[in-house]
Amino acid sequence: MANGANASPGLSFSRETFAKLTPAPFLHAHLKQNNSVRPNGRSPEEFRQTSINSGSLTHSNGSAVVRCGDTAVVCGVRAEILLASDIPHSPGDDIEDDDLIEEVGLLVPNLEMSTGCSPAHLPGNPPGTLAQSLSYRISSLLHLSNIVNPDDLRIQYTEPKTDEDLPDEGPKQVTKAYWTLYIDILCIALDGNAFDTAWAATIAAFQNTTLPKAWWDPDREMVVCSPRSAEANSLRLNCLPAASTFGVFSTISDSFVLADPDAFEEDLADETVTVVVASSKNRRSSLLSVQKGGGAVVGKYLAAKCILLAEDRRS
Amino acid sequence: MQADRRRLNAPAGGTAPPVFSFAGDEALAKRPIRTRKPDEHRKIFLRTGVVPSASGSAYYEIPPQGTQSEEGSLVPTSSSLKVTCTVHGPRPLPRNASFSPNLLLSTHVKFAPFATRQRRGYVRDASERDLGVHLDTALRGVIIGERWPKSGCEVVITVLEGEEDAWWGDRRGDEKSGGCGMMSVLAGCITVASAALVDAGIDCVDLVSGGVAAVVRDGQSKLEQTVLDPSPAENDVKAACVVAYLQSRDEVTEMWMKGDVGAETEALVDHAVKAAVMTRTVLAEAIKEAVELKLGDPVEPANGAPKGGKGKGKDVDMTG
Numbered sequence: 001m002a003n004g005a006n007a008s009p010g011l012s013f014s015r016e017t018f019a020k021l022t023p024a025p026f027l028h029a030h031l032k033q034n035n036s037v038r039p040n041g042r043s044p045e046e047f048r049q050t051s052i053n054s055g056s057l058t059h060s061n062g063s064a065v066v067r068c069g070d071t072a073v074v075c076g077v078r079a080e081i082l083l084a085s086d087i088p089h090s091p092g093d094d095i096e097d098d099d100l101i102e103e104v105g106l107l108v109p110n111l112e113m114s115t116g117c118s119p120a121h122l123p124g125n126p127p128g129t130l131a132q133s134l135s136y137r138i139s140s141l142l143h144l145s146n147i148v149n150p151d152d153l154r155i156q157y158t159e160p161k162t163d164e165d166l167p168d169e170g171p172k173q174v175t176k177a178y179w180t181l182y183i184d185i186l187c188i189a190l191d192g193n194a195f196d197t198a199w200a201a202t203i204a205a206f207q208n209t210t211l212p213k214a215w216w217d218p219d220r221e222m223v224v225c226s227p228r229s230a231e232a233n234s235l236r237l238n239c240l241p242a243a244s245t246f247g248v249f250s251t252i253s254d255s256f257v258l259a260d261p262d263a264f265e266e267d268l269a270d271e272t273v274t275v276v277v278a279s280s281k282n283r284r285s286s287l288l289s290v291q292k293g294g295g296a297v298v299g300k301y302l303a304a305k306c307i308l309l310a311e312d313r314r315s
Numbered sequence: 316m317q318a319d320r321r322r323l324n325a326p327a328g329g330t331a332p333p334v335f336s337f338a339g340d341e342a343l344a345k346r347p348i349r350t351r352k353p354d355e356h357r358k359i360f361l362r363t364g365v366v367p368s369a370s371g372s373a374y375y376e377i378p379p380q381g382t383q384s385e386e387g388s389l390v391p392t393s394s395s396l397k398v399t400c401t402v403h404g405p406r407p408l409p410r411n412a413s414f415s416p417n418l419l420l421s422t423h424v425k426f427a428p429f430a431t432r433q434r435r436g437y438v439r440d441a442s443e444r445d446l447g448v449h450l451d452t453a454l455r456g457v458i459i460g461e462r463w464p465k466s467g468c469e470v471v472i473t474v475l476e477g478e479e480d481a482w483w484g485d486r487r488g489d490e491k492s493g494g495c496g497m498m499s500v501l502a503g504c505i506t507v508a509s510a511a512l513v514d515a516g517i518d519c520v521d522l523v524s525g526g527v528a529a530v531v532r533d534g535q536s537k538l539e540q541t542v543l544d545p546s547p548a549e550n551d552v553k554a555a556c557v558v559a560y561l562q563s564r565d566e567v568t569e570m571w572m573k574g575d576v577g578a579e580t581e582a583l584v585d586h587a588v589k590a591a592v593m594t595r596t597v598l599a600e601a602i603k604e605a606v607e608l609k610l611g612d613p614v615e616p617a618n619g620a621p622k623g624g625k626g627k628g629k630d631v632d633m634t635g
Binding site for chain 2: 182223
């Protein structure tokens with residue numbers, strides 16, 4: 001704590017020592033300056049650059065590896081067939097398309113964090129609360145955003161006309177099976193903000209997913225697929241949502257909103273805000289969800305500011 | 316099962332993997348042929364320092380051979396190997412552990428659900444535990460444990476993509492895993508764990524590397540041949556052996572052999588040692604690069620890290 005004007009010799013330690021001993025005052029000292037800069041060199045509104053690499057896994061229908069600073073996540077999408085006759089409580093024919101995926105449970109995301117990605121997440125334990133809640137958040141966001149078109153997941157069969165049918169009735173289309181997508185997200189390295197990166201990996205893997213052409217074979221009574229990749233269909237996405245997380249670090253006097261917190265800042269931030277912004281073909285961008293918890297600092301004004309930042313990032 | 320309550324489960328009723336019909340498309344179902352020489356290893360990619368929050372880490376990959384994408388088939392003809400390893404340690408043992416004068420090593424190997432042709436579950440099964448034990452044997456002989464009393468070290472391996480045991484077209488009924496594909500995975504795990512241990516700075520006697528050799532039978536000519544770095548999709552494997560080898564001491568810390576070799580056991584082990592020597596050159600190269608990077612320019616950003624994300628912050632006055 002050197003101050004040149006005073007005669008008393010101040011103590012001066014390295015940055016790492018201060019960061020370990022007094023993390024909160026360390027962060028505060030960085031942020032309260034005029035041009036505040038965080039300890040990792042970013043400004044409070046700056047996000048980390050994301051790099052995406054898709055299609056690298058051979059046994060998945062779609063895959064992506066997303067790296068956001070030091071956080072790295074791998075996502076693999078696998079498609080398997082669920083026969084309509086196996087569903088215990090079949091949805092009625094009049095079910096809304098939007099609810100079908102959720103009702104039958106055709107999207108199964110799971111986020112696995114016990115991979116040794118950070119010293120706090122060592123293997124050998126079943127998923128803890130963080131992993132479970134993140135998996136559930138991803139699942140509810142997928143259903144909420146209607147990103148997958150249920151028609152892509154249906155395997156239909158046109159029944160041949162029998163004598164009992166009325167002559168002017170068209171051929172009946174029956175859904176014989178559904179594609180179920182298993183979305184397995186593995187966290188390889190963790191440096192804060194697992195949700196954004198996991199969500200980006202899911203969307204990137206969906207963009208990369210192709211489903212083989214499938215039909216119902218009435219003789220063998222099973223669903224058969226064609227191995228030709230030329231006949232496969234890629235998954236159509238209705239919109240491309242992007243998530244942005246902000247951490248709020250508050251001391252007694254001030255509070256600061258930090259975009260894309262890393263592990264050090266996440267430990268110190270009590271409150272977090274996650275904004276998901278989507279852009280679809282018709283509209284430029286729309287707000288999909290805002291989720292906040294942990295404190296009472298962020299009011300309407302700050303939330304609006306976060307949403308604007310998220311939209312900027314999305315574009 | 317308890318794990319099922321904590322994860323999002325498949326829809327009730329169960330799902331099955333898709334069945335492909337190759338009627339009229341037999342060209343797509345052709346088995347790949349080994350084009351390498353019998354003592355040639357596939358190209359290996361090895362890199363350390365991929366997980367900065369761990370004490371040490373490494374990533375090992377055998378890229379897929381070029382035959383797959385040309386045919387336009389959705390069913391991949393052969394697999395590649397992608398393994399990532401993180402080392403956390405030396406760390407203090409938990410309170411209730413008894414005193415241990417040596418470093419307590421614990422290994423975990425886990426296959427990702429999308430790692431193999433059949434989807435694997437999230438709960439560790441017997442083959443993964445078995446691999447963990449083999450890896451533990453291999454590393455135990457190489458770590459200098461007495462320098463770290465009362466400490467533990469965790470070696471965590473995640474296999475993102477694993478080799479297969481046989482060519483998928485052969486479908487030999489219910490052949491459980493544990494065949495030759497597992498051995499290639501084990502050899503990769505040993506090499507990557509060694510790189511990660513060096514990255515973590517844990518004292519080792521020497522660099523340990525894994526090598527696989529197999530006796531393969533050619534389908535048509537019924538000739539038997541010993542090859543290094545077998546790919547089960549390409550040949551029918553009669554017997555295989557994986558070793559963990561220390562080159563400068565000429566010691567073998569772990570050996571696992573499977574199949575009927577007859578009188579040729581020692582010859583097979585020698586071939587596996589030759590394969591291990593080849594992997595060691597790649598290992599040494601990768602570690603040297605990493606050390607040069609660490610001692611050289613520290614501001615050099617690693618692959619994928621943003622330019623502004625991990626810059627040096629400016630020093631501040633801590634007052635008050």
